[in-house]
Amino acid sequence: MAINATGALLDLCVLAVTARGDAYGYALTQGVKKALDVSESTMYPVMRRLQTQRYLETYDTPHDGRNRRYYRLTDAGQQTLDALSAEWEDFKKRVDGILKGGDAA
Amino acid sequence: MTKREFLDKLRRRLRALPRDEIDAAVSYYDEYISDAGDEAEAIAQLGSPLEVAGLIAAGAAAGIGAGGEGASSGEKRGGARTAAIAVLSVFALPVGLPLAISLAAAAFSTVLAALTVFVSLGAVSAALILGGVASALIGSLAMLRDFALGLAVSGEGLVMFGAGWLLLRALAWLWKRGAVSAARAIGTSILKKANKLKERS
Numbered sequence: 001m002a003i004n005a006t007g008a009l010l011d012l013c014v015l016a017v018t019a020r021g022d023a024y025g026y027a028l029t030q031g032v033k034k035a036l037d038v039s040e041s042t043m044y045p046v047m048r049r050l051q052t053q054r055y056l057e058t059y060d061t062p063h064d065g066r067n068r069r070y071y072r073l074t075d076a077g078q079q080t081l082d083a084l085s086a087e088w089e090d091f092k093k094r095v096d097g098i099l100k101g102g103d104a105a
Numbered sequence: 106m107t108k109r110e111f112l113d114k115l116r117r118r119l120r121a122l123p124r125d126e127i128d129a130a131v132s133y134y135d136e137y138i139s140d141a142g143d144e145a146e147a148i149a150q151l152g153s154p155l156e157v158a159g160l161i162a163a164g165a166a167a168g169i170g171a172g173g174e175g176a177s178s179g180e181k182r183g184g185a186r187t188a189a190i191a192v193l194s195v196f197a198l199p200v201g202l203p204l205a206i207s208l209a210a211a212a213f214s215t216v217l218a219a220l221t222v223f224v225s226l227g228a229v230s231a232a233l234i235l236g237g238v239a240s241a242l243i244g245s246l247a248m249l250r251d252f253a254l255g256l257a258v259s260g261e262g263l264v265m266f267g268a269g270w271l272l273l274r275a276l277a278w279l280w281k282r283g284a285v286s287a288a289r290a291i292g293t294s295i296l297k298k299a300n301k302l303k304e305r306s
Binding site for chain 2: 024025026027029039040041042044045046048049064066067068069
């Protein structure tokens with residue numbers, strides 16, 4: 001897709017995917033890639049940062065004789081998700097306003 | 106590239122990061138590649154270990170640089186410095202290779218210089234021997250016409266021959282003792298260096 005996802009939009013999508021259920025690295029990446037054209041290797045730093053900001057927390061479960069690290073949305077993460085979602089709605093409205101030729105506020 | 110190779114290279118690139126950052130990143134990509142199913146395909150999509158390491162270090166740098174909540178400004182400054190070093194170190198070339206190349210070049214030119222001196226001394230001794238033989242022959246012929254002059258010339262020729270012969274013997278002795286063992290020592294040290302580098306990269 002032509003619209004690049006950086007910063008807040010990427011955070012929003014990662015938080016939104018975890019809001020639908022705890023996810024491990026690969027599944028989380030695939031979930032975000034459904035909407036955004038991000039490279040696989042940009043995902044880890046984002047997840048790591050959200051983790052240090054305490055928006056995500058991790059826990060390990062055994063899987064196939066190895067470890068699998070799951071990411072879970074925290075309360076603070078949920079609040080950030082709500083705030084970013086509201087901003088996204090606002091952003092969408094303003095872009096649509098320009099596209100549909102109405103009076104863009 | 107296998108998963109093992111990818112992860113090893115990644116770990117090496119990240120060496121300047123804090124231990125827990127390295128372990129977290131490496132185990133993340135270990136899991137990620139296993140979960141992807143097709144190992145080779147997943148590794149190809151991730152990009153080179155260098156690129157992946159660069160992104161991790163830059164991300165960690167932003168995190169460390171910010172210092173987290175409640176970090177003092179001193180801690181932040183120290184953290185920012187660590188972070189900058191970590192990012193730079195990802196892209197730093199190992200210093201061993203250029204160093205080994207210049208050492209090898211220096212050793213090679215030393216050997217070449219020694220060899221040149223050796224060869225020219227050899228040429229001197231050959232010239233003395235040949236010149237000596239010629240003078241001795243011409244001198245003995247000249248003795249038929251002018252005995253004293255002929256004797257002097259052939260004597261001079263014998264002296265030249267003797268000097269050339271001594272020089273040749275000395276060179277042969279040096280070759281046996283010095284040059285061969287020196288060349289062998291230099292050769293094995295270069296080979297050792299090369300092997301070490303091959304293991305590292």
